[in-house]
Amino acid sequence: MLQTSRQDGVSRMTPSPSCAGCGHAAVCQASGYDRPELSGLRHIAERVGPLRTGEYLYRPMSPFRALYAVQTGMAKTVAVDVAGREQVLAFHLPGEMIGLDAMEREVHDNAVMALGKTQFCRFPYPAVRHVSTEQPEVPWHLVQSASRRISRLQLTSGNHMAEERFAAFLVDLRDRRAMLGLPSDYLPLPMSRADIGNHLRLTTETVSRLLGRLRQREWVRADRTGLHILNLPALREQGLSLLMH
Amino acid sequence: MLQTSRQDGVSRMTPSPSCAGCGHAAVCQASGYDRPELSGLRHIAERVGPLRTGEYLYRPMSPFRALYAVQTGMAKTVAVDVAGREQVLAFHLPGEMIGLDAMEREVHDNAVMALGKTQFCRFPYPAVRHVSTEQPEVPWHLVQSASRRISRLQLTSGNHMAEERFAAFLVDLRDRRAMLGLPSDYLPLPMSRADIGNHLRLTTETVSRLLGRLRQREWVRADRTGLHILNLPALREQGLSLLMH
DNA sequence: CGCGGAATTGACTAATGTCAACGCAGGTGG
């Protein structure tokens, strides 16, 4: 529940180390942040965290002051409706821009929570606007991030059997990791089964049963912290709703 | 099916009348296109259509060359997966930007189809980039459009009872029409029940039954072409998953 | 006036959710 008084991430913020010596240059490169036309973005980046499981980067109704990107670890975006039901909208891997849905708005609608030890880059919005006057590619980079986010959301909005959705979820996660140059035959799953289920519109029980079936077919080897992919083609075939790029 | 050889919209295009005397200034104003910092966008706008029901504005795999906005009428965006199953991702009202998910990409993933007699504004992408050099607010306007699109997609990605989703759908449609200054106690529904159902992850039969129930409770009066809202508060209560702005 | 696609309605089915019991693992404190 969002009311718990866990520490919010923004208070634990390094003033402005910029990207010099960040040590995660590979991810930035894979995500396209290293282009010279975006150097301004790198210079205004602040580092947030590390946050630990359950800590919030921001919460619903908190003022929109910055965009974020995951640097290391994983995070989830969660919407909460008036009845208090939560909906996990996305899991974020390193390099993915967070908070785009609040742009040009006063406050965030959603919460973002760390899953496992997670660090973020923070891009203060006024500074983003400022560097854009010098570097006109900056807003186009955001447009592209938003565009990708739209495509990703469209992927999960289809109506498919539970098994397809689950397989597609795993393959998508794998492909995104591969794209970032991260090991992709093993997927860490720092989120709970409940989170996965919620995201896919399934119950934890169903997720558990699906995992059981995949294990039985020897397509994956899984424990509670992660999952080895043993038969990627089969998984991909199963989740054919993945028509991405 | 996308293979039918209906005429594609882009061939029926007025060279470049710009927005002078367009007659839909009210919609543009409501959607924020009339700001002086965006005058360049208005000047590059071409008019497409009118297209009639079932005609495509563009199809999957067609090259991305322009953004569009509905001018009058309604349109739907449809994704098709490798198995040929279609997913209606959105219904577009006048003023809504279309094609953002293909930005900075080579081709469109989705199809956009007119629902009833529909006109579009076309913003050729190279011209958009060009005016942006003069008017730096242009890309920010796109960011904002994309941001809104993300919020809207997030709305439909929740797991809720069929009745909630349906009520929320109707109320959302009503609110968007109201925002545009269109009559909002009556909702034209130029799409088929199948389209509505597909969008909401329901079958036509279920949509029909839900409509029946709403009629019985005297919350709406509906025929196949549209629907009068008789009890908006009740509908809104039913679809409380709508927490927008 | 009748044809044909779309919508509606009903009977039955299947997928997934709900509820409940159990087990495993990690963490804490004796």
Added chain:
DNA sequence: CCACCTGCGTTGACATTAGTCAATTCCGCG
């Protein structure tokens, strides 16, 4: 260092929602 405790995951039995299939009606259009 072990034992218990607690939370998460797994598994099974049953319930419920929405889907499927089929028959019927409605309505626009030739």
